[in-house]
Amino acid sequence: xxxxxxxxxxxxxxKSYGTLEVLKDISLNVERGQIVAIIGPSGxxxxxxxxxxxxxxxxxxxxxxxxxxxVNKDLPHRQYEKHINAMRQDIGMVFQHFNLFPHLTARENVxxxxxxxxxxxxxxxxxxxxxxxxxxxxxxRIDYYPSRLSGGQKQRxxxxxxxxxKPKLMLFDEATSAxxxxxxxxxxxxxxxxxxxxxxxxxxxxxxxxxxxxxDRVLFMDQGVxxxxxxxxxxxxxxxxxxxxxxxxxxLAGAA
Amino acid sequence: xxxxxxxxxxxxxxxLLGCLWTIAIAVAAAVLSFFGGIVFAVIALxxxxxxxxxxxxxxxVFMGTPLLLQLFLIxxxxxxxxxxxxxFVAGIIGLGLHFAVYNSELIQTAILSVDKGQMEAARTVGLxxxxxxxxxxxxxxxxxxIPPIGNNMIAxxxxxxxxxxxxxxxxxxxxQRAIGATYRPFEFYLVAAAFYYVINLGxxxxxxxxxxxxxxSR
Ligand SMILES: Nc1ncnc2c1ncn2[C@@H]1O[C@H](COP(=O)(O)OP(=O)(O)O)[C@@H](O)[C@H]1O
Ligand SMILES: [Mg+2]
Numbered sequence: 001x002x003x004x005x006x007x008x009x010x011x012x013x014x015k016s017y018g019t020l021e022v023l024k025d026i027s028l029n030v031e032r033g034q035i036v037a038i039i040g041p042s043g044x045x046x047x048x049x050x051x052x053x054x055x056x057x058x059x060x061x062x063x064x065x066x067x068x069x070x071v072n073k074d075l076p077h078r079q080y081e082k083h084i085n086a087m088r089q090d091i092g093m094v095f096q097h098f099n100l101f102p103h104l105t106a107r108e109n110v111x112x113x114x115x116x117x118x119x120x121x122x123x124x125x126x127x128x129x130x131x132x133x134x135x136x137x138x139x140x141r142i143d144y145y146p147s148r149l150s151g152g153q154k155q156r157x158x159x160x161x162x163x164x165x166k167p168k169l170m171l172f173d174e175a176t177s178a179x180x181x182x183x184x185x186x187x188x189x190x191x192x193x194x195x196x197x198x199x200x201x202x203x204x205x206x207x208x209x210x211x212x213x214x215x216d217r218v219l220f221m222d223q224g225v226x227x228x229x230x231x232x233x234x235x236x237x238x239x240x241x242x243x244x245x246x247x248x249x250x251x252l253a254g255a256a
Numbered sequence: 257x258x259x260x261x262x263x264x265x266x267x268x269x270x271x272l273l274g275c276l277w278t279i280a281i282a283v284a285a286a287v288l289s290f291f292g293g294i295v296f297a298v299i300a301l302x303x304x305x306x307x308x309x310x311x312x313x314x315x316x317v318f319m320g321t322p323l324l325l326q327l328f329l330i331x332x333x334x335x336x337x338x339x340x341x342x343x344f345v346a347g348i349i350g351l352g353l354h355f356a357v358y359n360s361e362l363i364q365t366a367i368l369s370v371d372k373g374q375m376e377a378a379r380t381v382g383l384x385x386x387x388x389x390x391x392x393x394x395x396x397x398x399x400x401x402i403p404p405i406g407n408n409m410i411a412x413x414x415x416x417x418x419x420x421x422x423x424x425x426x427x428x429x430x431x432q433r434a435i436g437a438t439y440r441p442f443e444f445y446l447v448a449a450a451f452y453y454v455i456n457l458g459x460x461x462x463x464x465x466x467x468x469x470x471x472x473s474r
Contacts, residue, residue, distance in 0.1 A: 056376060081384060089382035099377035103395050112391060113381035158377075165381055 007032040007067055007200060008053070008169060014061030015048055015224075022048050023059070024224040030169075033198035037211035037232070040221035041247060046204045049221070050171050053202065054091040055084055066090065067168055089117060092162030096174040098154040100146040106133060106157045107142045110164045117165075132160040136190050152183030159190055170194065172203040176210075208251060212236050220244045261443055267434040271444070274430025275451050281347055281426060282413045282455070288352030289412065290405065293359025294394060300364055302389075318357040324418055326350050331422040347419030347426075355412045362404050366397035399470050406463040410456060427451055 008030035015023040022045045030036050038046045051057040053064055055072050064071040071087050073080065101109050110132050111125040120128065133139045136156035146154055155175055162170060172191065176184045188210050194201065195214045205211050211218060211232065218235040220228045220243075228235055228244045239245050264271075299311050318326065331346035341349070370393050378388035398405075420429035431448035435441045 054380060056380065085379075085382050085384050088380055091380075093377075093380040095373060095377065097373055099371070099373035101374065101377070101392055101396075103399060113378075113383060116387060116391070117382050161377075161381065 006030065006065075007034075008202070009065040010049070010053070010062065011065070012062040013049060013052055013059050013064070015045070015052065015057065016060050022224050023052070025062075026221075026224075026226055028219065028226070030200060030202060033200055034217065035195055035199075035201045035203065035215045036217045036219060037215040038202065038204045038219045038221060039206070039208065039211060039247075040219075040227075044221045045224045046221055047173050050093075050173050050202060050204050053169075053171055054088050054093060056093070089113075089165050090168045092159075092165060092167035092170040094155070094158055094162055094170070094172045094175045096177050098146075098151070098158045098178075100154050100158055100161070102146050105143050105145055106138060106149070106160075109146070109157055110161050113161075114164050128164055132164045133157070135163065135193070136160045137186070150183060151179045152186045155179065155187045156190055159187075159194075163194075168200065170199055170201045172201065172205070174204055174206060177206055206251070208236060208248070220247065222247070259443060260440070261447075263438050263440050264443060264447055267437065267444070270425075270430045270434055271427070271447060271451065274425055274427040274448075275455070277344070277425055277430075278413075278416055278427040278452075279455060281344060281351065281419060281424065282409075282416045282459075284348045285351035285355065285416065286409045286412055288348060289355035289359050289408070292352060292356030293363050293405070294398065296356055296360035297363035297367060297397075298389065298394075300360060301367060302385075314353075315357050315360070318354050323350065323354050323415055324421065326354060327418060327422055343419070343422045343424045346422060347416070347424050351412055351416060351419065354415075355408055358408050359401075359405055362401040362408075363394075363397055366400045367393060369400070370396050402463070402467055402470060406460075406467075409459060409463070413456060413459060414452070 006029035008028075010026060010028040013023050013026040014021070026049060028036070038049065040046055048057050052059050053071065055064070059072060066087065067090070069087065071084070073083055075083055101112070104112060107126070107129040110129045111120065114120050114128055115125050129142065130139060133142050136159050138153060138156050138160065141149060141153060141157075146157070149157065159175075175191070176187050179187065184207070188207075191201070191203070192214055203211065203215065215232055218230065218232050219226050220235060220239075220241075222243055228239055228241045235244065236248065239248060296311065296315070299307055300315075303311065327347065327350040330350045331341065331343060334341060334346075374392050374396065375385075375388050378392040379385070383391065416426060417428040420426055420432070423429070425433070427448050431444040434444045438444070
């Protein structure tokens, strides 16, 4: 076994779709309790990198490790399925378009997986649903179907659903990009709360202010490579690379 | 010779018994066609080739040949290889599988049109592909095709008259027996038609109830 000293470790991640190389040798370490933001223009490979962490998109080269275990282990198909299903229980993911289960209530969305995979009793499942929905401020909508929730409320339920598995790591892929501007804050508040609880998080975002306020480190990606990486004070205020400067100038000007 | 419905009450007991058979066969075949349709759809979409290919053959037989012939095959044909089914069981299996193939087509399309994000979200919380299909994708797909499946079920009810040819005393055959005793075809066929209509109404009512329950979550 290779020595492994970081909580999350992405080693030489490489991903191609046919001849299109989407990730070109990306490495990234995240320590326990750290929050890393990934920024960059659309199409630069941010989602692909994030989705490689739980193997939703499989890398064509490189390794992903979480807490001493390799996520994308080379195993025979059946064994791999078992392994990856177990790993994914430890990795929560939040999508841009929420992907709540529309045929289930908020409560059922939250407890479905814990009930199936951890054999929770009905009582414990209800307690878990209440606990998690309370955390995201959605307890009063516990028996609502997603169709009756706003975008911000849906995303908060989706976060509760991910948290219900008690993950070690949370991945956010533009969690607020699909929301009306006035609904962004309620979701950001929930993410801030998780940050205060020292949840380890990797956050792909277009919101520079939010990224600057919560994250320990920023990664600027462009065309499948990490162009610049560092603490938010440096990357946002004093970027060393031209490409970063240009991206930020466009982005901050666009937002203003 | 005009219409004379006064002959009907004396034979109402056979007709009602025929009705019960028709309802029992239609309901059992409908249930079989529904769950069979789901199983066929999953096999067609996700089964390994050595299961998928024989199923394609079965599907072709059930879609490409007359239901009447299928009933003969199941009832008279299977006896030859030692499978001697009671007529009503053969009828249920024939009708059920025949419509399962049609339901499967609907369900396959519906499964493929469930948003990919649903499967991803389910896999992300740790569900296996089978669990995700069972708990997340298929319930949504089925929900989307309840109305067209309902139409198939009404066709099934009407086609259930065909099981009379293998000797099941369902509504049509009961009417024929009453006619045999009275020589009053017009009256008894009309009575049978009326009963089919009523059963049909019952099925439509059940379908509307199911649709209403589902619409709560939309
Ligand atoms: N399934 C796929 N097949 C082919 N190309 C893809 C696929 N998914 C993503 N890509 C390509 O990979 C690149 C990176 O995509 P993505 O990771 O979604 O970027 P980002 O999230 O930064 O916008 C894009 O050029 C995109 O077109
Ligand atoms: Mg993206």
